[in-house]
Amino acid sequence: MSPRQRVRVGVLAGGASSEREISLATGIEIASHLPADRYEVTLIDPLALMAGNAALTDEQRAHARALAEHAGVIEELPERDRRELPEALQQRIISGSTDLVGANSALVPAGGQRRLDVCFVAIHGQWGEDGTIQGMLELLGIPYVGSGVLASALAMDKVMAKLVFAASGLEVPRGFVVAAGELPAANESVLIQASDVGYPVVVKPVRQGSSVGVVMVDESDDLRAAIEAGFALDERVMVEERLHGTELTVGVIGNGDAMRPLPVIEIATRADFFDYRAKYDPALTDEICPARISDELAAQVQAIAVAAHQALGCRDLSRTDMIVTDDGRIVVLEVNTIPGMTANSLLPKAARVAGIDFGELCSMLIEAALARSA
Numbered sequence: 467m468s469p470r471q472r473v474r475v476g477v478l479a480g481g482a483s484s485e486r487e488i489s490l491a492t493g494i495e496i497a498s499h500l501p502a503d504r505y506e507v508t509l510i511d512p513l514a515l516m517a518g519n520a521a522l523t524d525e526q527r528a529h530a531r532a533l534a535e536h537a538g539v540i541e542e543l544p545e546r547d548r549r550e551l552p553e554a555l556q557q558r559i560i561s562g563s564t565d566l567v568g569a570n571s572a573l574v575p576a577g578g579q580r581r582l583d584v585c586f587v588a589i590h591g592q593w594g595e596d597g598t599i600q601g602m603l604e605l606l607g608i609p610y611v612g613s614g615v616l617a618s619a620l621a622m623d624k625v626m627a628k629l630v631f632a633a634s635g636l637e638v639p640r641g642f643v644v645a646a647g648e649l650p651a652a653n654e655s656v657l658i659q660a661s662d663v664g665y666p667v668v669v670k671p672v673r674q675g676s677s678v679g680v681v682m683v684d685e686s687d688d689l690r691a692a693i694e695a696g697f698a699l700d701e702r703v704m705v706e707e708r709l710h711g712t713e714l715t716v717g718v719i720g721n722g723d724a725m726r727p728l729p730v731i732e733i734a735t736r737a738d739f740f741d742y743r744a745k746y747d748p749a750l751t752d753e754i755c756p757a758r759i760s761d762e763l764a765a766q767v768q769a770i771a772v773a774a775h776q777a778l779g780c781r782d783l784s785r786t787d788m789i790v791t792d793d794g795r796i797v798v799l800e801v802n803t804i805p806g807m808t809a810n811s812l813l814p815k816a817a818r819v820a821g822i823d824f825g826e827l828c829s830m831l832i833e834a835a836l837a838r839s840a
Contacts, residue, residue: 472506475832476572476582476608478599480511480563482519482526483591484674484699487543487551487559488806493588494562495808499825505832508582512589512599514568533568540564573606584835585610586828587804592673595804596622609839611831613803617779621803624672624704627778634777636770636798641706643672646697649690656693657686659705666708669693671700682708711791714757716771717805717813718784719827721834725775727768728816732757753812755819759790767796774801782834785813 479493480486497507514533516522522530532539541563543556551559575581587599587610597619603610613621620626628638642659649656660667660683669692671679679699681692689705696703713735717728735751757764771786778784778801785805788798805813807828817827 472504473832473836474580474583475500475505475507476510476585477507477588478510478512478569478585478594479588480513480566481589481591481594481599482513482516482522482530483589483593483595484679485590486513487541489588489590489594490541490559490563490566491555492590492804492807492811493586494558494565495824496586496588496828497565498562500828500832501825504829508567508572509562509565510569510572510585511566512569512593514570516593533566534570535568539566573602573608582608584608584832584839586832586835587612588807590804590806592622595802596673609835611835612782613778613780613784617781618803620778621780621784621801622673624670624800625702627800630777631774631798634773636774636777637795638798639668639706639709641667641704644693644703644705646701646703649693649697653690656705657689660686660689663705663707668704668706668708669696670704670706671696672702672704673700709789709791709795709797711789711795712757712759713787713789714759714767715785715787715812716768717816718771718775718780718786719782719813719817719830721781725772727771728813729755729819730757730759730764730767731755731812731816732759733812753815755816763790770796770798774798778803782831783813 477493477497479489481489493509497509500507511533513530517527517530517534541560543559585603585608587594589595589599595618597615600610600615600618604615620630625643631638640663644656666682666684669681669683679696681695683689683692693703713733715731715733718725719728720726732754733751734754767788770788774786775784780801780803785802786798787800788796790796805811807814814824814827
């Protein structure tokens with residue numbers, strides 16, 4: 467790349483997970499904030515590569531074929547997002563989706579077209595945040611923003627992440643896992659284990675994000691239905707204690723000696739819990755930064771976020787969610803290796819409090835990825 471050429475950036479967004487629309491919002495926002503004098507940006511949808519994936523619905527495969535054949539396909543939001551996402555965000559997703567280019571042509575350009583210098587992965591959930599896209603980029607030799615294959619896969623699998631956190635001395639919620647197919651025979655055992663954990667409990671799919679599929683269960687009569695609903699989204703479902711206290715999240719950016727935690731954010735929702743709708747509707751949730759906690763506690767949770775980031779082997783950025791319980795426990799819930807990256811998302815908000823605006827943050831992350839391939 468000559469000194470005069472702009473950096474060719476492929477922002478990977480969309481994909482086929484239950485978080486597709488949120489991923490599009492993230493990718494559209496990143497693409498629109500990268501300085502045009504430094505970066506030549508293409509918004510790329512890997513869904514175009516997935517028409518043959520048997521795990522997709524017929525509708526998704528048809529969408530994949532349309533993207534592979536031509537760009538500019540207008541996004542049709544699913545009913546859940548039309549019902550639960552703010553109108554302005556819906557319109558931003560629909561209008562921005564027409565700029566999507568299929569990954570089939572963008573990642574391996576033909577006819578002498580210049581290849582991408584770097585990718586910014588903005589795909590949440592399955593086939594994006596779980597190491598699959600990262601593996602493909604490794605094969606293609608394209609540097610990319612964010613964690614590598616192993617760290618991405620570990621973080622996305624909540625069971626494996628909990629094992630790593632516990633082995634690193636971090637506290638995690640008490641609970642157990644139920645696999646699809648074992649529930650009928652193990653129904654009594656599941657009820658006993660849940661009783662040992664203590665109601666209320668939280669039921670969640672192992673490999674989903676944005677609180678998709680999360681159900682609060684107050685009594686044993688409702689447990690089986692919640693677990694079966696989780697199996698519609700994943701082959702494994704977690705049953706965990708429901709924790710009460712102050713919900714906090716801490717972003718970590720940088721690598722090596724330049725790694726640093728961002729200011730702590732406190733999440734105070736008026737919903738029953740921080741569910742899909744509450745995450746994206748500012749009328750339902752206050753995201754307070756810096757959090758209303760002591761400096762001593764802030765330093766503790768920042769250190770825990772760095773420890774969780776390092777335990778999984780994350781790089782460039784992550785966001786660790788945790789709860790400080792009413793009885794003083796600091797419990798790690800999960801690490802997001804591709805946290806929401808709209809200008810109003812949690813990690814960019816914390817970066818802004820630290821004096822880093824959104825465009826600068828995105829540029830920092832791209833430069834870190836490029837430095838690895840220098």
